Amino acid sequence: MTENQPGSDDGVPSRRQFLTALGGTAFAAAGYGYGTEPSGSVAVDSVTGSSAHPASGEHIEALTAIATAVYPSAVSITPSFIESRVFGRVEPEPGHFDKLVTAIEAVDDHAKARFGGRITDISAGRRRQVLQSMGVTTVHPTADGTTAEQVRFYLVGDLLYVLFTSPMGGKLLGVDNPPGHPGGREAYKQGPEGGEP
Amino acid sequence: MLAAVVGLLIVEIATRTGISMAYIGGVFVAAAVLISPVAPLGGVAGLIIHDVFHGIIGYWTVSTTVWILSFAWVIVWLTNGHSSGQKRQGLKSMLRMAPAYAAVILIGGINATAFAAWLVMVLGAQRFYTAAIGFLPGVVAAVGLSVFGLVAIGIIERLGKHIGRADTRGHTLIESEVPGRKPSKESTGVMAVGVLVIGAGWLFGVSVLDVFVHDLGLYPTANEFSAFVTGFLGRGSPIAPVVTTALLGVYKYGELAVVLSAPVAIAALFGWHTYHDQMLLSTAHGIGSICTRASDD
Incomplete structure (x- = not known):
């Protein structure tokens, strides 16, 4: 059919296949935003992921509200960031997202019961009080522990993970190229001290 | 209402x-x-x-x-x-x-x-x-x-x-x-002291144990914890095996002890409530007989 057809039989990619693959990679990289400079908001760095997760819009809003209590005040957060970075990633293990949703509901229920409203309706300071009164702030994260330990493991752990694997969160720690984030072309153009290599 | x-x-x-x-x-x-x-x-x-x-x-x-x-x-x-x-x-x-x-x-x-x-x-x-x-x-x-x-x-x-x-x-x-129930002030005071001791032991003792057990959970397995304790204490010390065994016991059964604390404490409270007079009398009697023997000797 083509002049390269015999070459394909040898397991060596043809020129057309090579160019197609190269073009596809470039297109994917452009779509992903690879190598672009991150802006001041972590939300800009969000990755559009799969929507096949068990969280509803209310869960995303609640998790965003909790994030404002967990994250440093320097970080501004948007629901799209939470949805794309938390629920848009590959599920760490089967059932992880379900347990995360359960943890969100546990915090929201506690806020309704003892702080007079949903976690989204109360102030950031009051949200911290909710976590404290649940005992979340004084326990180790344990996947199969008490409700407080599970909230610490699934909810607080995931929020911190997605923050510190994002460029903005990495900058808070002084790490421009955090694990889990490709870092971009700029990171490779800099020397160890941030200067020229 | x-x-x-x-x-x-x-x-x-x-x-x-x-x-x-x-x-x-x-x-x-x-x-x-x-x-x-x-x-x-x-x-x-x-x-x-x-x-x-x-x-x-x-x-x-x-x-x-x-x-x-x-x-x-x-x-x-x-x-x-x-x-x-x-x-x-x-x-x-x-x-x-x-x-x-x-x-x-x-x-x-x-x-x-x-x-x-x-x-x-x-x-x-x-x-x-x-x-x-x-x-x-x-x-x-x-x-x-x-x-x-x-x-x-x-x-x-x-x-x-x-x-x-x-x-x-x-x-x-x-x-x-x-009506009809006027226990002596001394007896009630003694009972209250007993209830305080049992309650304080329960609350603070179990809290400390729970914190300790919770921290021990940072070691995923008993073997890892045992290796840490052995490394920390060394093998040369004569008390090392005893301490290691005791700490491993806490690692394995600490959670169970916290769970069982309530039945034990409640049994102790009711036992003290029911028998504290007899306990005090028998203690006083024992001390009295010891003193009498000592004076006879």
């Missing part, structure tokens, strides 16, 4: 203002001392109505209810002996009674907090020590409000005596009298 309505209002205000339910529980318990022993029942009814009305019944409802009721119950249990036959006698007696009542409320708070923290843990919501930390401010509130209230009542009554008005207040714990 009125107490339930007042309780409902207080709980509603507390939730809207973010005041910890432990403080509200402390208020209800102080009401048991100052107003009536049944006042906490109204408060608890208000709490349950609030949570049912908002559709938010959860472990917090159960644990707070149990904490308030057990707190008030221990106080009533101990003060029936303390104050039976006593009538309020103005500021002087109030000032005398206030420290005793503060001690009794503290004892009740310690035991109730241990029990409620255990319940929260068994319901799977929190660890023992975090739940205990959540309830303890309420004990402080109950003690503070009760002492303040007792002194205030004393001052008001003294003023009333000067003016010559008769007392029209209700029947409070302070003046409660149980």
Whole structure:
């Protein structure tokens, strides 16, 4: 059919296949935003992921509200960031997202019961009080522990993970190229001290 | 009914203002001392109505209810002996009674907090020590409000005596009298000390154990923990195997010990309540016979 057809039989990619693959990679990289400079908001760095997760819009809003209590005040957060970075990633293990949703509901229920409203309706300071009164702030994260330990493991752990694997969160720690984030072309153009290599 | 309505209002205000339910529980318990022993029942009814009305019944409802009721119950249990036959006698007696009542409320708070923290843990919501930390401010509130209230009542009554008005207040714990039951002050005091020792051992001992066991959970397996302990203590020390075995025992059975703490402590409380006179008599008899033998020799 083509002049390269015999070459394909040898397991060596043809020129057309090579160019197609190269073009596809470039297109994917452009779509992903690879190598672009991150802006001041972590939300800009969000990755559009799969929507096949068990969280509803209310869960995303609640998790965003909790994030404002967990994250440093320097970080501004948007629901799209939470949805794309938390629920848009590959599920760490089967059932992880379900347990995360359960943890969100546990915090929201506690806020309704003892702080007079949903976690989204109360102030950031009051949200911290909710976590404290649940005992979340004084326990180790344990996947199969008490409700407080599970909230610490699934909810607080995931929020911190997605923050510190994002460029903005990495900058808070002084790490421009955090694990889990490709870092971009700029990171490779800099020397160890941030200067020229 | 009125107490339930007042309780409902207080709980509603507390939730809207973010005041910890432990403080509200402390208020209800102080009401048991100052107003009536049944006042906490109204408060608890208000709490349950609030949570049912908002559709938010959860472990917090159960644990707070149990904490308030057990707190008030221990106080009533101990003060029936303390104050039976006593009538309020103005500021002087109030000032005398206030420290005793503060001690009794503290004892009740310690035991109730241990029990409620255990319940929260068994319901799977929190660890023992975090739940205990959540309830303890309420004990402080109950003690503070009760002492303040007792002194205030004393001052008001003294003023009333000067003016010559008769007392029209209700029947409070302070003046409660149980017909036909007048245990001696010494016996009641000894029993209260026993209840304090058991409760304090339960609350603080199990809290420390729970924190320790929780931290040991950072080692995923017993073998890893054993390797750490062995490395830390070394193999040359003669006590190393004993300490390692003991710590491994805590690692393996510490959680179980925390869970079993409540049945053991409750059995100890009722055992002390029932047999403390016999225990003290037998101890005194034993000491007496030892002294007699020593003098004979």
